[in-house]
Amino acid sequence: MSSFADLPTLLPFHFSHFSVKQLQSVQTHFGSLQAARHAGRSEWLATGLAREKQLDQLLNHEMERWVDEALSWAQNDAHALLVMGDEEYPPSLAEIEDAPPLLWVRGRYELLQDPQLAIVGSRHASRQGVNTAKDFARHLSEQGLTITSGLALGIDTAAHEGGLLGIGKTVAVVATGLDRVYPAANKALAHQIAEEGALVSEFPLGTKPMAYHFPKRNRIISGLSLGTLVVEAALQSGSLITARTALEQGREVFAVPGSIHNPQAKGCHQLIRQGAKLVECGQDVLEELAPKIQFSSMPSGAITEREESGSQNRVESGILRFVEYDPISLDELVVISKMPVSEIQSQMLMLELSGEVEALSGARWRRLK
DSSP, rough: OOSSSSSHHHHHHTTTTTOOOHHHHHHHHHSSSSHHHTTTTTHHHHTTOOOOOHHHHTOOHHHHHHHHHHHHTTSSTTTTEEEESSTSSHHHHTSSTTTOSSSEEEGGGGGGSEEEEEEEEETTHHOOOOOHHHHHHHHHHHOOOOOEEEOOTHHHHHHHHHHSSSSSSSEEEEESTTTSSGGGGGGGHHHHHHHHHHEEESSSOOOOOOTTTHHHHOOOOOOOOHEOOOOOOOTTTTHHHHHHHHHHHHEEEEEEEOTTTOOHHHHHHHHHHOOOOEEESHHHHHHHHHHHHHHHHHHHHHHHHHHHHHHHHHHHHHHHHTOSSSEEHHHHHHHHOOHHHHHHHHHHHHHHHTTTTTEEEETTTEOOO
């Protein structure tokens, strides 16, 4: 889908909570969003394309000020407003039926283009569950996957902390405006994510944490990701909503089993009975996602070289020739290969999955064959 409109034109509809389907209908009826912006209330009411509350917001005399404030916010180098259809908008998210027309991002928005795994679970996790989530996140981030979660306490927090320890880093999708942090206990973590990863929201600045925002946020967590891993979840957990939306979006769902006596494991066991893949280590996840990772993370430069040479192996051997049987770090590979970090990460991940190299701690590898 092409971009709906320039930011100044789209923002009033964003502040008025128009969905993608509504915007498409508005464009069809009025010819453009620009034309729709100049229509009066009576003309809008005749179309039936918007609810009364949406029209109240769209025609609010404060709208121009809100638009100016948003555009001013986006001028900061650490901030971005990503419009659906633009190059920078995450392609994985654009595939879902109810994708948000606009995303607010604070931090490294380019991470949204990378292969991601969602890790979610209970806010009241056990110590073992927290350690499991952090270990999975750290291992998978060290292999280049970006870890995506919802900044909640418990499993989400552990997932973000583990993701920050690897090269894939982490993305936090929140249910408030990006000028707020919820829960407040994660304020320091949110600032670290903004520095090293990315904070993402579909909600305008100033939006408070309302209960109905969290299910909406969950569809973005799963929509950004190739798969969702659930670590500890009660039967009524919001994490099961994320898992269900992942299934509806055609994404993989993984679950970590636990003790039959742990109420926080019952949600995971239910998911496994319903067809989620039981996983015991990060490698289980990587093996399932391998085909999708190879497709989605292949850098454009590598695709061009593959097309020109007719051989994917030649692309992979480009980085493999720098890897010996003694461990080598990502920093060393960047220096000696002069390849972009993202290209090294994706090629090393493919080589690991094919058994050519072994991943070690601290973003290091050694050759096996």
